[in-house]
């Protein structure tokens with residue numbers, strides 16, 4: 708009971724985290740975590756904002772400031788795992804999956820990523836696709852264009868089941 712109260716408190720304190728997910732996610736959350744949905748509904752967050760809104764917003768491909776290459780590997784690592792950008796920059800993350808299993812890069816707050824990872828762990832077959840993420844098959848390349856509008860330290864992670872827990876995550880410092 709105490710743990711659940713803490714979770715609700717965290718949700719209320721992070722209004723932009725994970726509340727505006729697509730129908731599939733919300734449907735599952737409704738079924739799986741009625742207490743959480745209740746908390747969200749009370750806060751009125753469900754209808755607000757977009758994905759990873761607290762971190763920035765989907766970038767305009769015509770206004771890319773620079774490209775940063777990111778490698779994903781089966782040892783559950785992103786290379787680089789520490790990225791520094793300036794506030795306002797629009798970054799094209801050119802990601803490559805150098806491994807033999809599926810990986811992805813999802814930008815968000817740590818709270819948001821943890822919740823999402825938990826959902827992915829419970830629903831391994833879940834297909835998800837949002838502007839704040841890129842999912843890559845083995846050997847595939849892809850891109851994610853994101854504008855970092857706020858200063859601070861933000862996170863990215865691979866939310867394939869178990870990968871986040873195995874340490875497949877990184878940080879973006881926005882100066």
Ligand SMILES: [Cu+2]
Nearest residue numbers: 810811865870
């Ligand atoms: Cu992965």
